[in-house]
Amino acid sequence: MTAPAWLVTQEAGLCPCSPIGRRRKGSFVDKTIAGAARVMREAMFSDDVAARRGLLQSVEPRVKLVALLALLLTASLVHQLAALAALYAVTVVLAVASGLPIGFFVKRVWLFIPLFTGAVVLPATLNLVTPGEVVVPLGTWFGHEVGLTAQGLMAAAMLVTRVAVSVSIVVLLTLTTRWNRLLAAVRALFVPRLFVLVLGMAYRYLFHLLSAVTEMYEARKARTVDARRGGSARGRAFVAASAGALFGKAHALSDEVYMAMVSRGYDGDVRTLTARAPNVADLAFASAAVALSILFVLADGRLAG
């Protein structure tokens, strides 16, 4: 079953930043409801994509996890911009082969990363932060020459690209793997069973508690007549009370879950789904990914040397 399209797309008209209606800063209630909806939407979207047919979806999860981690490590090891760019091209090819919406895949990375990482890294292009060869002089400041340095610009370009490639690889992993399969795969990395079990249950009950949060905040929104009254102190008191009430719900839930586990025969020992054994195609994929990683690191060293 896939989520209907109207549920996973955002409605333009209701965004507080749109030209429709009066512009005002989003209230904390609206923001929390929107945040909760976004978490739900992302989880549904990744379940939909994971259910499609494609290259990465057909690879055994453990093999895929190890292969993509090798690529991720490569992205953090290489020192040349060209190598990073080539690695990004590899992720785009993988995304196309796995049937990911390509516009989404490119936009998700290139819309937000230059905005955040780019803004953070911008001052580092100045010679005040990164000393080096000034290529774009910007004038003088208290008698010192100020300008953008070649080293600073290179560092900024590299950081943005590196973050973009890393995010792309993680997006490939999460979008093409069902969450329970991904958790089973995490065990292959010597993560203790207890942690994996807690992780899986936390993810499951996250959505249960998320709907409790949404209900609390929707009830608050429904009762609010004038959002500006009371000021931020009253708002903070409400947030603290709702977080406290949520803890009460969470604790009651954990008791119920425990009793349900015991009544189904839980004896403190953890049993997990056994994944299918990797076949020849899986191993071929893994060796290709590892070979590619080694190739990239070697080529990168050659370029630098």
Place this chain on the structure above:
Amino acid sequence: MHIPDGYLSPLTCAALYGASLPAWVVASRKVRKVVKSRSVPLLAVGAAYCFLVMMFNIPVPDGTTAHAVGAVLVAVLLGPWAAVVAVSVALAIQALFFGDGGVLAFGANAFNLAVVMPLSGYAVYRLLSRGASLTSRRRAVAAGIGGYVGLNAAALLTAIEFGIQPSLFHAADGTPLYAPFDLAHTIPAMALAHLTVAGAVEFALTMGVIAYLQRANLPLLRINHRGVESAVVEGDQAGEGDVPARPRWRLLVVAFAVMVALTPLGLVAPGSAFGEDAPEDLDLAAYDIDAVPKGLRSYAGFWHNTLFDDYGFADERYPQLAYILSAVIGIGAIAVVVGGAALTVRFVQRRRVVATT
């Protein structure tokens, strides 16, 4: 404060995974001992709760919103070791399923937000809430201050992790390979944001939730406060009855010893710490400057009364040993200051108890 992949070098990520590992091992043992078989659902739901606390938008006076981390809140509610596991799992869900924070950088994020933040914040909370009744105002304020301190400790560590990148990892021509700002930039930037708005938000949420539970749902506070009286102040012993003090101290000592032993790591790393040397040691030619700037020369050597110049012995032999020794002495000095402060607090509290009875 979630560090994405790409900002830290793989070496730093590996080191911080290593730093988090002992905390995870100790935490899972402690938690199993304390809550036994109920631990799995309690930790799982606690982790989900952590994830949601980070989503709550908290209004700040100028009309915008900020969000808290809540690690110290969870430590006060469920105990510090349960908080280590719960926050780690919440961070893992964010990194693996929602792309918030890096996968390689998960060790770093866990060390800052899931290990140091709850443990340091909880220590402050315990210190300030000593002898306070379960429903006292001081307990709620102590939790808030714990949240503030824990958040700032985490922010400082994040700033240090960012700040050591350009001096340790750069190309031959000085191009930084990972995060480009050094300590002189990252620490003030992080401190400014977290000592003011983010710290205040953390304080407000942590204190607010404890105050709410004191009013509305006291049994929930008892999960991690067995034996704490809820009505009257009964001196120092009231809250300490069932908590053996020794193992806690032993653990702290072990943790410090590990950190001390790790201090010479910097000597093994290539490159020198930029901006920490005396003007004479600067490789000026590398930056195309032919003289030490006047301001730098006049301020260098402004403070000469250090105990050990450059953390080493005078003849510069055995650098690792000298580093460890100066770390030990540094910790000793800090311990004396903190211990003195703690004794003063306890003294003042005793007098207050005497005065009220």
